[in-house]
Amino acid sequence: MAAAVAQAFSSISNGTLTPPYTPNGTDSKEISRSSSPHPTITSEQNLLRLKAHLQNLPTDLLKHVHLSKIRREDPALYFSAIRDDLTGLAPIVYTPTVGEACQKYSHIYQGPEGLYLSIDDKDRIPEILAEYAANLSTTPQILVVTDGSRILGLGDLGIGGMGISVGKLNLYVAGGGVNPHGTLPVVLDMGTNTEAIRNDPLYIGLRRPRASLEEATEFMDKFMAAASSAFPKAVIQHEDFYSEAAFAFLEKYKNQYRMFNDDIEGTGSVILGGFMAAAKQASAASGKALKDHRVVFLGGGSAAVGVAKEMMNFFRMQGLTEDEARERFWLIDTKGLITSTRPDVVSGKIASHKKYFIRNDTEGKEYPSLADVVEYVKPTALVGLSTTFGAFGEDVVRRMAELNETPIIFPLSNPTSKCELSFSDALDWTNGKVLFASGSPYAPIERDGLLREPGQGNNFLVFPGIGFGALQAGATKVSEGMITASAISLSEALNDEEKKAGLLYPRLDRIREVSAKVAAGVVKKAQEEGLDTNEKLRGLDEKALVEEMNKAQWWP
Ligand SMILES: NC(=O)c1ccc[n+]([C@@H]2O[C@H](COP(=O)([O-])OP(=O)(O)OC[C@H]3O[C@@H](n4cnc5c(N)ncnc54)[C@H](O)[C@@H]3O)[C@@H](O)[C@H]2O)c1
Ligand SMILES: O=C(O)C[C@H](O)C(=O)O
């Protein structure tokens, strides 16, 4: 094992934390400490110096690496920089650059950033967590945990998944107002099926094939129990588990622990929120009833199924029954439209999470390609969660613009290298008619004298509010109702200027305000469902709850 592995694991296996390291940052004394070697250097100067230095670094990855170092050494400086320019820095600390950082994690590794738990230690997890907790100055409030098995659309990156746990928690702080000392990024190292990573001499994770789902579940059972016992008030966010495991773990733990799955539920919420705005605009243009929208998905993984299920709430809100709402969705995977007559469906080999959306109305005909399905369904909306770059080709996009006054097209796969359609192609191929949101950011484009701003349909608009709301409510679990409430709050967060500009989502620079509103919606729903334990927030109206959320936010 490389020396770096020993370093990565030293903080947990020998029971001591290497000074001055504490998880994901420094302790509360250090945060208020000036990082200045000389008393005349001010924090303002440090911030200016950091910004100037970032401008001089030639690549986004180098900026990411430099910012990670600052994050570890001086969280107040790091979060001040992000506070001043979230829109500019989000693509560097988060998607798309965080994807490259996870791929190169062992190469750019500068020291431990959180809790690394190895499956080899699965019988010692309570002891390891107890040791770990004893060395912390602050109790973790939010844990983001991954096994690195499906990082964005980049595949199995093993221990490199730590980058995504760290990235998500940085947005919890920057966007949600969680205290950085209350964040704990976790990676569960269960091996990796990516051979090139296992053979990389610098790789700092276990060099073994990934554990089976059965073995992984045994490990997860122990982790979830130990983490909930060591940090009883914390919210645990599951992130970037491969689809089968993501669904299995969510099903198993959602009623037992205060947890949610960001890819299934967070993404479901953010896309429901954006679709509510888009469908309204599209129906206003076409005169079509809201309940008559038809949605085709490219992808049948955890994200697609999670989003489609959550979007069904839009149709329920229009008065449709569950079956009628489900009928508004057509899902396509690598084998084509998921129909009851497809060979893998007939033989029962199809993955269980896809079964809910099997189409029974295709009369024995199969639709193998996206173009076939678009011709058959004549959808009003196209959603991409397929991890396939450029999969929304020119013919399909032009056809969507022929079929619809304002086609809704959401290419949501991350990072940009996996996105189904770029913003400029979407504008070109629809004559500017598209209602667009992508998972990773695109720059605004000037067209016909108008500045067109793309939406960013990324779960970061909601997960900080979901976690923060669950935490503030002292919710006993994160229910489906709380997730849907977060989507509704997000859709109501658009201000007049944003509505006038035709935006589908609030601007990123208002994320703190938006997160407070989302969190308040989550608290309210937890109260209605009798899942809250924080009596102080009971009886407050929405405005007062938003104020409470604002007051509870941490600022650098
Ligand atoms: N925007 C967001 O907030 C957000 C949130 C979660 C996930 N995602 C992205 O969604 C993507 C999918 O995540 P997942 O967990 O569902 O992954 P997954 O690998 O489990 O699912 C991918 C699905 O796409 C299908 N697919 C692959 N290539 C295809 C093709 N050429 N044509 C048709 N279908 C194809 C596969 O059969 C599978 O059903 C990832 O890129 C991830 O980054 C985005
Ligand atoms: O991490 C992101 O940017 C969104 C999402 O959780 C994903 O897995 O792609």
Ligand SMILES: [Mg+2]
């Ligand atoms: Mg994710």
